[in-house]
Amino acid sequence: MKTNFKLVATAAAGLEAVVGREIRDLGYDCQVENGRVRFDGDLSAIIKSNLWLRAADRIKIIVGQFPASTFEELFQGVYRLDWEHYLPLGCKFPISKAKCVKSKLHNEPSVQAISKKAVVKKLQKHFHRPEGVPLQETGAEFKIEVSILKDVATVFIDTTGSSLFKRGYRVEKGGAPIKENMAAAILLLSNWYPDKPLIDPTCGSGTFCIEAAMIARKIAPGLKRSFAFEEWNWVDKTLVQQARQEAQATIVQDLVLDISGYDIDGRMIDIAKKNAVAAGVDSDIHFKQMRLQDLKTDKINGVILSNPPYGERLLNDDAIAKLYQEMGETFSPLVTWSKFILTSDEQFETRYGRLADKKRKLYNGTLKVDLYQFFGKRVKRMIPEEGD
Numbered sequence: 365m366k367t368n369f370k371l372v373a374t375a376a377a378g379l380e381a382v383v384g385r386e387i388r389d390l391g392y393d394c395q396v397e398n399g400r401v402r403f404d405g406d407l408s409a410i411i412k413s414n415l416w417l418r419a420a421d422r423i424k425i426i427v428g429q430f431p432a433s434t435f436e437e438l439f440q441g442v443y444r445l446d447w448e449h450y451l452p453l454g455c456k457f458p459i460s461k462a463k464c465v466k467s468k469l470h471n472e473p474s475v476q477a478i479s480k481k482a483v484v485k486k487l488q489k490h491f492h493r494p495e496g497v498p499l500q501e502t503g504a505e506f507k508i509e510v511s512i513l514k515d516v517a518t519v520f521i522d523t524t525g526s527s528l529f530k531r532g533y534r535v536e537k538g539g540a541p542i543k544e545n546m547a548a549a550i551l552l553l554s555n556w557y558p559d560k561p562l563i564d565p566t567c568g569s570g571t572f573c574i575e576a577a578m579i580a581r582k583i584a585p586g587l588k589r590s591f592a593f594e595e596w597n598w599v600d601k602t603l604v605q606q607a608r609q610e611a612q613a614t615i616v617q618d619l620v621l622d623i624s625g626y627d628i629d630g631r632m633i634d635i636a637k638k639n640a641v642a643a644g645v646d647s648d649i650h651f652k653q654m655r656l657q658d659l660k661t662d663k664i665n666g667v668i669l670s671n672p673p674y675g676e677r678l679l680n681d682d683a684i685a686k687l688y689q690e691m692g693e694t695f696s697p698l699v700t701w702s703k704f705i706l707t708s709d710e711q712f713e714t715r716y717g718r719l720a721d722k723k724r725k726l727y728n729g730t731l732k733v734d735l736y737q738f739f740g741k742r743v744k745r746m747i748p749e750e751g752d
């Protein structure tokens with residue numbers, strides 16, 4: 365079986381650089397591209413990237429890449445790949461996804477069917493099985509994906525299983541949760557550090573607060589879930605266990621955090637609390653039912669992160685305009701605080717009453733959103749001098 369892999373970590377548009385930084389922090393060199401980051405590594409790279417990357421969607425192995433403008437080229441190209449180094453006899457190997465962009469081959473179901481035939485034929489030959497008899501597929505699953513871009517096919521095996529944003533702590537989600545990996549990426553992009561106060565005044569199910577506490581405590585985001593590769597027979601289970609034990613030992617125990625989550629809806633606060641318990645960070649976060657209009661604080665140099673209602677998802681347009689205006693009025697006295705607000709509303713700045721210092725375009729699923737960033741004016745705490 366293989367010992368070295370060409371890997372990609374897929375990421376939502378706009379978040380590739382954050383994933384690249386995380387991969388470098390794990391000790392791997394990488395190339396950042398549109399929608400993905402490429403890196404090379406051994407089995408432990410597969411294990412660590414799945415366990416530790418907070419902003420990525422999935423980790424996939426690149427099995428190979430070749431030109432494919434006809435079905436014959438596709439068949440031969442897939443057939444030539446070294447499937448015997450990945451797929452044991454008896455495993456399930458669905459071609460779970462085919463994507464064709466700007467290519468002569470564009471019928472995705474046919475691309476799936478032809479690719480499947482080629483893998484089957486290769487395995488029949490390798491394992492000396494008769495050609496007419498279908499292979500039994502009852503074992504562990506290896507999901508294969510074929511993507512054809514400008515007549516070049518790339519063939520992947522997914523190592524992750526359900527997407528990495530599913531951390532395993534979400535008990536309930538409420539109406540419009542932000543994905544966990546998007547929340548983590550925004551925190552990593554922000555100027556928040558664990559020694560600063562953090563407030564999410566529209567916390568919903570608590571995602572920003574929970575991800576912040578996990579970052580601060582260095583809790584690996586994948587510690588509470590499993591991955592597709594863990595079922596594979598050639599994956600050394602002791603390596604996986606070791607990585608999980610190391611991650612467990614890395615958790616910072618002695619730490620005092622100042623993280624608060626508020627929401628107008630008491631049911632959301634109950635959900636947020638349950639999620640925080642499941643994530644093991646409930647003692648780090650102060651959740652309370654409160655309107656954002658009532659937010660006041662004497663603390664300084666903190667960070668506000670908010671994903672307020674937007675679009676037609678939760679409120680109508682007039683209510684949104686009013687909410688954003690009140691948000692601007694409520695936050696404006698907090699001059700030393702930085703604010704990061706994620707919304708799809710293109711009139712946000714007018715309604716909020718201030719132009720952002722910086723904007724970053726992101727995608728929440730398929731919805732285009734902007735992260736409006738307002739940086740706080742940093743002040744040192746004044747120590748009264750004697751005689752004052």
Ligand code: SAH
Pocket residue numbers: 537538540541542543565566567568569570571572626627628629632654655656657671672673687
């Ligand atoms: N990021 C959250 C989702 C936020 S959805 C998550 O991951 O779950 C927007 C939230 O804003 C909703 O939960 C809604 O109840 C809350 N909200 C709406 N108006 C509010 C107000 N005036 N004050 C506080 N919260 C409000």
